[in-house]
Amino acid sequence: MPSPVEQIKERLDIAEVIGSYIKLEKAGGNFKAKCPFHNEKTPSFFVSPDRGTYYCFGCGAKGDIFTFIQEFEGVDFPEALKMLAERAGVKLSDRKNVNYKEHSELYGILAEAAEFFVKNLKDNPKARKYLLNRGLKEKTIEDWQIGFAPDEWRSLFEYFKAKNVSDEKLLAAGLIKKTSEDGKRETFYDVFRGRIMFPISDSRGKIVGFSGRILVATDKAPKYVNSPETAIFKKSEILYGLDRAKKEIRRMDYSILVEGQMDLLMAHQEGFANAVASSGTAFTENHILRLKRLSGRIIMAFDADSAGFQAAKKSAELSLSLGMEVKIAPLPKGTDPAELIKSDLSGWRDCLKNSKHIIDHYLDTLLTSGISGRNLAKEIKLNVLPIVGLLPSSIDKSHFVSQIAKKSGLREDAIWQDLKITAESGMSQDMEDGLEELSHHRNHIIRKLVGILLWQEGSAIKNIDVEDLGENIKRVLGSENFYKLYKQYGDNREELVFEVENYYGDGSILERDLSELLVHFEEDALKERLVSAMRELQVSEERKDEGRSAELLSVCQSISERLAELSKKSKASF
Template sequence: MISKSTIDQVYETARLEEVIGDFVQLKKSGTNFKGLSPFTDERSPSFMVSPVKQIWKDFSSGKGGNVVAFLMEHEHFTYPEAIKYLAKKYNIEIEETERTDEQKEQANEKESMYLVSEYAQKYFSEVLWERELGKAIGLSYFKERGFTDETIKKFSLGYCLDQWDSFTNTALDKGYKLEYLEKTGLTIVKKQEGQEVRKFDRFKGRVMFPIQSMSGRVLGFGGRILTNDKKAAKYLNSPESDIYHKSKVLYGIYHAKQAIAKEDNCYLVEGYTDVIQFHQRGIHNVVASSGTALTPDQIRLVNRLTKNITVLFDGDAAGLRASLRGIDLILEQGMNVRVCTFPEGEDPDSFSKNNSLEEVHQYLESNSKDFIQFKASLLIKETANDPIKKAETVRDIVNSISKIPDRIKKEIYIQECAQLMNISESVLFNTLAQIGKKEIADEVKKQKEEQKPFQVVKNKVVQEKLDVQYVLEKKIIELLLLYGDTTQQFDDLLLKEDDKGDLILEKETVEARVFEKIYLDLQEDEIELTNAKFRDIYYKLIEDLNEKEHFEANKFIGGLDQDLVSEISSILMEEEKYILHEWERKEIYPKEKSVSIGQLVSETILTLRCYLIKKRIGELQEKTQDPSLDNSEILQEIMNYLNLNSLLGKKLARVLS
């Protein structure tokens, strides 16, 4: 277990905007930061970070919370893992007791797979550096590639001995289960009826490239064979598993994320060594698709950090034209694409190894073309003087332009294409319109095919009824979170009898902490919050505010379940939601709060009292509908409530004024 003092130090030291900035590109927005949601596919920012409140809210997915909640949501960390990650980031020493065998046993399946993968990475690195065969074969290979000791250690490169089950047996001896060795793909298990179970190391005789998540967790491995065995694949990746989905991972993203955000550009290459050699040369904003076709999920991973991608192709890339499909996918995500090819016979690995940092930078700057120029120059070579092929090329380029969601960018690219291909803009715009119409027609056809026969779709106008009690209970939680431990003056209007015995309101000024005032007022009227989440948060807040001299929302959130954390972040970030709309640019200025905190508390409690009285009156009136019953007592109760409601209405009017 991690000690409370360590957890407190982590919360006091960690800066939310810094931690989230490692995963999402954030831009200043007043006192807050905003960015694209890391949980949904969107083009307009709906993700808000408040450095003052130290909470975040994603308005597109509804998720939110503090710094630990972000890591648990985004990286699927457990609570202790999130604390450890932050402690490591801010160089905080962790005080904890050793986990018992029983606690290790209780770790869930996914966590067990992570632990096995992390052990494997350490094992392969240890073999590379400390075993004679590892040094002679694996380390020698990396040195021949030109990698320094520092680079090899930074990327946690390793070697798997050329033995059938050396790694598997060592892992089993260390207490790791065969079930998880098999599920991560590190071990191949063959079971034949009546025979002993046979176990093999998947990466036998290969140098190892750990594949890490954006937070640095080991998800899987890539292994390169060093022999000339024609039957074996040159590169072998871990199979798909619960923790490794190759279509959602980019090699090098962990080491590149900060540089990508800082440089506002990402270089996309094909292989592991391309990434490592670029990084060693001093260009850190580079990732690889690891030999797989580029996917929308991989593009979205980059989109969180920057809008700009530069795709780097080998000089003699055989599948260059096929790779152009990846460019269309990038354009569909609303990103800006540039393309750079290296001289024939060169790739990013060799070029960065044989040239200085300045020369590499200069080459990339001089030879990077926007996708229109690149595609046109590539396809024009193929068309030569063939007008039919030229027409196909033009349509191909316009089809790529049609993928761009931004209309202004579309028009600029059409103009550029017209100049390059020596064709009128009107023809290109007409072609673009035809492609758009065809896409709409195809979509309509698809919907018709999916629609059941004789199904009638009616447009219904649904008017949502406002849940007054929900709004008021939410406001009470907000007041407790924002001002609960502050001392305020409250103008109480007490119900008293005058000389004639009539009820009157008498003003009395009291000083109290906000949480005490709310708690006592609700207790007096025996009011209990009806929303289960609000009720749970309410009692936890009252307890925390009562026990602690200084209330800190960030620490309070840390001890709650994730569904309550999300609810609280929604409440605290409600006002920030309106910043996203940038109303000032539209000359709409939201009204600022001008009432005092004391007045706001009194108004909320009184409004809730009035609402509950009206609700009770309605319930009693329903009981009087039966003419066979004597309703005199009920009618008297209704009259009492009506009088009380009238007095409270006057009391509320005075508070509001």
């Protein structure tokens, strides 16, 4: 029987799928368009319905409907599989740790809970008045399904009990908690009581949880209560508003990160639809990578207080370390985005327009703090240079070193020396942490290759030579890195095997696809080596080390020749 992936590909035309996202023009037997993954004036993005693939001759983006959805929507393979299966009408079978029936029931319960909260908001003038006073319009309240949880212990619980929804399902949805009376009889109560309710949606727009803000503040009750993690709600993967912001982030080529729901809602209401919110949870690597798939640029607009500064600092540094271009919007002291948008919309626009690169922001903050002399030099070394060291571009590093010297009065050569010490200490730490960070594209390929390896190792019927595949990966990565990687991904064996098993089904297309994957894998590895060799070449030329320069030049030429060979193979496969 064909795998779900093969069934989906049979039922969905790749041109129709991609054409629902971008405008395609007929080009012989293919279609062409301006690439959605990089800026260009002349179309170089081609879609081949016969092959079921796409390829951009400008940036090298390539793949099938699944990789397109992953890249365009900013989701992983299981999520892309769900989205396309729903579109194609293909039923996905239950797998270990991936119970689709259970998930479907949870989505239904949460959608009904949202309707319950919306109805209760209409019946609560005080809650409506609060939202309107904060600046929200009726249309925004309705569009975002904002609701209200009655200030009662069991109102939602009783509502669902009347509909014969089990306690277990309500617990699994994160809507109720249980306690016991005298350690004997279990009782249940609502998680959300007396709160303004903000539904939290996944990348497909399906409600997976809630965030509730207290309406009448008390000393005992926290200001916000969020849904607990469930089978469908993972806090490290969900950003509030991302499902609605994706298209605008890609169009504007930058995202705006705010902290709270009200900040996000006010931004979207006034036309800043590329805003997303962390909603009081830690901003994680997963969040950043989801945003990076849509755009590599981000403006952080956090509250102008010490807590907001610390949150922005941590988020900005993590984003920068993952290759994002990070700017900070300078909000007036004592304000948050929601208040500023309501009271001074042009001031909010100016904040975004005048946002500064994180390094400029840190430096200017220090320079206006009153610190001077040796103390200033110490603060720059401790707080600014580590951020400069995170920049992947040598040109960018040079630019900021010059800026620091110019603004602070410190000698440029002294700054370079301290930066070198900072970078060396960081490098030794990275080596202790294990494998160097891989690019998103290369990481995607490695994940798939290791998944195939794990699947075939445990399969009774072998479709490929497992030992040969392992040797091919080792040849590119090296044995030590291969075993580290194998252990790292092996911790997620079930998830990886699920992905490839669904993708390749009976294995009939595995051998052909594996050949292409190995070509792309080697291609990406060589590109990284070429960049590294070119940087080393630049250093050796500056030192006038002719012998080392000649050696490195030969290495660069050899890598370039191999890349040219692999590029021909890639284009031929399209």
